[in-house]
């Protein structure tokens with residue numbers, strides 16, 4: 778655990794590295810879009826979401842919905858039905874897991890919530906304890 782190399786990866790680099798297919802869907806082959814991303818929640822494979830901030834990435838894995846009670850989105854704070862939102866599990870360390878409820882339509886959700894709310898969510902998730910040593 779002595780990886781002290783300076784890293785200047787943007788969120789986009791991280792996404793491209795870890796989820797190349799999702800990356801192409803989001804940004805196209807070239808990935809040429811305006812400026813480097815610093816913070817965002819992106820749909821990736823298998824219904825998962827990737828929260829990216831700088832060179833950090835957290836994976837949100839949807840859990841099977843149980844029960845019928847409404848869900849309260851932790852990002853935009855709307856009350857959603859079970860078909861509009863999901864409970865996600867985020868592993869943030871060897872023995873630490875966070876649970877976050879989010880709208881399935883993450884683009885609209887992020888628009889409702891705005892950047893400050895997204896930054897607040899990121900503060901709850903990051904930093905991720907490194908589980909693997911390079």
Ligand SMILES: [Zn+2]
Pocket residue numbers: 850851852853854855879880886887
């Ligand atoms: Zn929401």
